[in-house]
Amino acid sequence: MLTYLIRRLFAAAVMLVVIITVVFCIFFLVPKWAGVDIASSFVGKQADPAAVEGVRQKLGLGDPIYVQVWEFFKGIFVGRTYAGGGDTIHCAAPCFGYSFRSEQAIWPVLTDRFPVTLGLALGAAVLWLILGVSAGVLSALKRGSLWDRGAMVVALAGVSLPIYFTGMLSLAIFVFGLHWFSGTYVPFTDNPGKWFTGMILPWVTLAFLYAAMYARITRATMMEILGEDYIRTARAKGLREPVVIRKHAMRSTMTPILTMLGMDLGALIGGAILTESTFNLPGLGREVLLAIRNQDLPVIVGVTLITSLAVLFANLVVDILYAVIDPRVRLT
Amino acid sequence: MTAPLHEPTAEAAPSAAEEAAVASADAKAVQGRSLGRIAWERLKRDKLALTGGAVVLLLIALALLAPVITSLLGQDPNAYHEDLIDPLFGTPTGSLGGVSGDHLLGVEPVNGRDIFARILYGARISLLVGFLSALVAVVLGTILGILAGFFGGWVDSLISRVMDGLLAFPQLLFIIALVSVMPNEMLGLTGTGVRVFVMILVIGFFGWPYIGRVVRGQTLSMREREYVEAARSLGAGRLYILFKELLPNLVAPIIVYTTMMIPTNILTEAALSFLGVGVKPPTASWGQMLSSALDYYDSDPMYMVVPGVAIFITVLAFNLFGDGVRDALDPKGSR
Numbered sequence: 006m007l008t009y010l011i012r013r014l015f016a017a018a019v020m021l022v023v024i025i026t027v028v029f030c031i032f033f034l035v036p037k038w039a040g041v042d043i044a045s046s047f048v049g050k051q052a053d054p055a056a057v058e059g060v061r062q063k064l065g066l067g068d069p070i071y072v073q074v075w076e077f078f079k080g081i082f083v084g085r086t087y088a089g090g091g092d093t094i095h096c097a098a099p100c101f102g103y104s105f106r107s108e109q110a111i112w113p114v115l116t117d118r119f120p121v122t123l124g125l126a127l128g129a130a131v132l133w134l135i136l137g138v139s140a141g142v143l144s145a146l147k148r149g150s151l152w153d154r155g156a157m158v159v160a161l162a163g164v165s166l167p168i169y170f171t172g173m174l175s176l177a178i179f180v181f182g183l184h185w186f187s188g189t190y191v192p193f194t195d196n197p198g199k200w201f202t203g204m205i206l207p208w209v210t211l212a213f214l215y216a217a218m219y220a221r222i223t224r225a226t227m228m229e230i231l232g233e234d235y236i237r238t239a240r241a242k243g244l245r246e247p248v249v250i251r252k253h254a255m256r257s258t259m260t261p262i263l264t265m266l267g268m269d270l271g272a273l274i275g276g277a278i279l280t281e282s283t284f285n286l287p288g289l290g291r292e293v294l295l296a297i298r299n300q301d302l303p304v305i306v307g308v309t310l311i312t313s314l315a316v317l318f319a320n321l322v323v324d325i326l327y328a329v330i331d332p333r334v335r336l337t
Numbered sequence: 338m339t340a341p342l343h344e345p346t347a348e349a350a351p352s353a354a355e356e357a358a359v360a361s362a363d364a365k366a367v368q369g370r371s372l373g374r375i376a377w378e379r380l381k382r383d384k385l386a387l388t389g390g391a392v393v394l395l396l397i398a399l400a401l402l403a404p405v406i407t408s409l410l411g412q413d414p415n416a417y418h419e420d421l422i423d424p425l426f427g428t429p430t431g432s433l434g435g436v437s438g439d440h441l442l443g444v445e446p447v448n449g450r451d452i453f454a455r456i457l458y459g460a461r462i463s464l465l466v467g468f469l470s471a472l473v474a475v476v477l478g479t480i481l482g483i484l485a486g487f488f489g490g491w492v493d494s495l496i497s498r499v500m501d502g503l504l505a506f507p508q509l510l511f512i513i514a515l516v517s518v519m520p521n522e523m524l525g526l527t528g529t530g531v532r533v534f535v536m537i538l539v540i541g542f543f544g545w546p547y548i549g550r551v552v553r554g555q556t557l558s559m560r561e562r563e564y565v566e567a568a569r570s571l572g573a574g575r576l577y578i579l580f581k582e583l584l585p586n587l588v589a590p591i592i593v594y595t596t597m598m599i600p601t602n603i604l605t606e607a608a609l610s611f612l613g614v615g616v617k618p619p620t621a622s623w624g625q626m627l628s629s630a631l632d633y634y635d636s637d638p639m640y641m642v643v644p645g646v647a648i649f650i651t652v653l654a655f656n657l658f659g660d661g662v663r664d665a666l667d668p669k670g671s672r
Contacts, residue, residue: 023502031511031514161660165600165649165656166645166652167604167627169611169627169628169631170627170641170645170648170649173627173630173634173645174645176634181634268504272507279611282612293513294513297514297612297614305514305517309510309511309514313506316506316507
């Protein structure tokens with residue numbers, strides 16, 4: 006178990022370095038090939054040449070790419086001082102970059118937006134796991150029944166609807182038509198009750214899409230597993246059906262679901278861009294979207310990295326849980 | 338191998354004879370049926386899948402004929418009809434967002450552009466990006482998946498690690514980021530052309546690992562089968578085995594994953610345009626129409642419903658068809 010853990014951690018660390026490098030290449034090399042000046046996009050299109058030159062010096066854009074990556078990587082752990090163009094800016098320890106446009110470090114912005122996104126993702130995940138998995142299991146057990154068909158039609162519709170459209174529909178109906186919800190976000194620390202009611206629509210909308218996906222996959226996986234030999238063996242040795250389902254079938258069904266959950270949750274924690282922009286929630290996703298609209302490159306780089314980290318972390322947790330659920334994993 | 342020389346030919350002969358037998362039986366349509374034939378017969382019985390397929394064909398026809406249809410109706414997707422707009426609120430006059438004989442699905446708020454014409458033109462972008470990005474993903478995924486599965490060793494490790502890495506990436510964010518750092522002119526294309534081109538490449542690039550993994554797994558298991566060994570012992574080269582022995586057996590999973598990938602890609606394109614990083618106005622696209630409708634969901638709900646339903650119908654049709662194709666091609670399914 007310990008060697009397994011160490012190996013997973015090492016793989017995650019390697020992946021982290023790869024991700025930082027790739028993110029850098031996307032944002033610093035690709036525009037270069039395409040003939041776009043990065044320094045000017047850091048300060049704004051209308052900025053004067055002196056300011057652009059200052060940013061170029063501060064970021065060391067003239068240096069080779071690996072030096073730039075290293076400087077950035079170092080900044081995350083020891084902080085970074087940007088010098089050049091007549092002034093110096095200090096960016097404290099977890100330095101994920103500095104926005105020369107809004108003149109602030111990225112890290113505080115990220116930590117400020119993160120709780121909103123985390124609340125959205127976790128709340129929705131609880132909902133969709135309960136709804137999706139139970140609907141999928143029931144459908145698989147009662148294959149071809151009225152329930153199965155009904156659930157699968159709803160699930161098919163669910164995966165075919167863009168989330169921002171269901172979001173807009175629910176806003177139009179429940180906020181403007183029926184006035185059930187206020188449609189504005191209230192931070193948890195201000196008023197937990199209002200935060201909760203404000204999050205119901207985003208949670209349900211997001212969970213509907215994912216519940217539909219999970220129901221379809223759970224049903225398919227469960228049906229395949231119910232056809233396996235070991236299920237027949239379990240039945241043949243006289244186990245009662247609930248025991249066969251719970252102890253034998255469910256356990257194998259949950260492994261692929263867990264993998265999916267890790268990836269989906271990781272991606273959502275890094276910014277549920279569509280949901281947040283539809284419901285106007287001030288999370289990471291909306292932040293990165295605003296940054297993209299303003300061409301504020303450092304913010305985009307920062308959020309992209311945080312998102313990648315979230316996915317990486319979620320995958321690591323899933324890998325560890327895997328080893329707990331499935332003993333075979335530990336041996337290889 | 339220590340086997341005597343004549344054995345491989347003896348082993349291969351019955352399989353050739355079998356093939357010939359199957360082929361002649363197929364020609365006479367007595368007993369043996371090809372996989373494609375079985376799949377088609379199953380698909381024919383699946384009414385939902387056929388409906389989905391028919392809707393897909395209709396959508397393709399509408400998209401191709403968009404200029405013809407709009408000119409027949411006397412509408413232009415970019416023509417303003419400000420006379421149909423309430424000057425006070427900026428919303429269309431008349432009921433249901435200005436639906437009339439001229440404007441079948443109403444007009445947009447503020448500038449009064451014909452929604453039906455814009456939906457038709459939007460279909461072209463959606464389908465173009467959906468199909469071509471799936472093509473990019475299929476070509477990349479098939480080639481790299483086969484290479485990984487067939488050669489194994491370090492080639493497999495390298496390709497597999499890249500696939501794992503790509504799947505672990507926050508894709509939408511990367512797609513948005515990549516599309517947004519692209520310039521406005523590239524390779525002789527400008528504006529919408531560049532954006533569509535970049536979207537196709539980027540969506541396709543992030544899609545290939547899904548197909549690549551399946552193809553790799555299939556290749557890995559088929560590489561050791563007897564018919565491949567037979568071909569090898571007959572002196573077939575690697576390329577022959579790859580293209581003549583392995584590839585035909587990969588067609589079914591590739592078709593299934595392609596049909597399931599197209600609706601996902603259509604949703605991604607719509608999402609990108611919704612977020613304002615895909616196709617830019619005045620070019621019509623469904624996602625971008627929905628994004629402008631976000632400001633009017635209380636005053637002009639029709640403007641939001643039309644593109645939303647258009648996306649829904651399109652994706653649903655592809656999903657229904659895709660599910661049907663998957664069931665039809667599944668060897669475990671009932672015949």
